[in-house]
Amino acid sequence: MNIQQIASIPFLLGGFFFFVAATVGLLRFPDFFCRLHATGKGDTLAVLLSLIGLSIYEGFSLTSLKILFIAVFMFLAQPTSTHAISRAAMRCGQEPWVKERSK
Amino acid sequence: MTSVTDDIIIRAVARIMIPFIQLYALYVIMHGHHSPGGGFQGGVILGASFILYLLTHGLEEAKIRMSEIKAGLFSSFGVLIYSGIGLLCLILGSNYLDYGKLSTILKVVPAQARSLGILGVEIGVGIAVMAVMFSIFFDISTGGELPEDEE
Structure with a gap:
């Protein structure tokens, strides 16, 4: 194992961790907005970490530059689409979840 | 469906993304004969950029950039390029879409003429697919109402 492969391990493991966390949030959170919150933030960070890890693994080449471009556009597009979906849900009258108060 | 979004975030990000999508x-389209891709795939991506413009800026502004009539013209124009190159090969005395014969008018070796010929066909296919994609989405978003008061 050379230094590039060792350096890419923490990024890939971090990406894996955030993917798992986002999926657990998607499955376990109570309503639409909480789930969107979990996947929107978690997946963005996970994709970013995974792609940076892959570009480090690839080394300094045209392929790693393309991977970094994908990461930049993911970082732009994913929060925007999350914002658009949540805004559309809000307009369609989706009620945010509130904790039931004890009387 | 025809409501215009007034959200500044979505419009600004779309404005940043659309040129890069079109460049890609x-x-x-250009790299179709060296790597995965080609006229169909590139045309679909190009059509998707126009659809993104329609989704973020609304129907009225999208009509200024690309109207229904223009989409129809572009789709016919793409098919014309495709079949025109094919017929040119036929006129020059070989089979339909056999680009090797184009070397006599392009003044290059036959291998290079094949590469250039298939590039021309890819461009034609790309234009046609882009216009048809946009036209289908336009029809869906207007609910099938035909535009009457266009020039």
Whole structure:
């Protein structure tokens, strides 16, 4: 194992961790907005970490530059689409979840 | 469906993304005979950029950039390029879409003429697919109402 492969391990493991966390949030959170919150933030960070890890693994080449471009556009597009979906849900009258108060 | 979004975030990000999407579509069309991609795929990406413009800026502004009539013209124009190159090969005395014969008018070796001929066909296919994609989405978003008061 050379230094590039060792350096890419923490990024890939971090990406894996955030993917798992986002999926657990998607499955376990109570309503639409909480789930969107979990996947929107978690997946963005996970994709970013995974792609940076892959570009480090690839080394300094045209392929790693393309991977970094994908990461930049993911970082732009994913929060925007999350914002658009949540805004559309809000307009369609989706009620945010509130904790039931004890009387 | 025809409501215009007034959200500044979505409009600004779309304005940043659309040129890069179109550049990438041209790259996919141009690189079709060296790597995965080609006229169909690049045309679909190019059409998707126009659809993104329609979704973020609304129907009225999208009509200024690309109207229904223009989409129809572009789709016919793409098919014309495709079949025109094919018929040119036929006129020059070989089979339909056999680009090797184009070397006599392009003044290059037959291998290079094949590469250039298939590039021309890819461009034609890309234009046609882009216009048809946009036209289908336009019809869906207007609910099938035909535009009457256009020039």
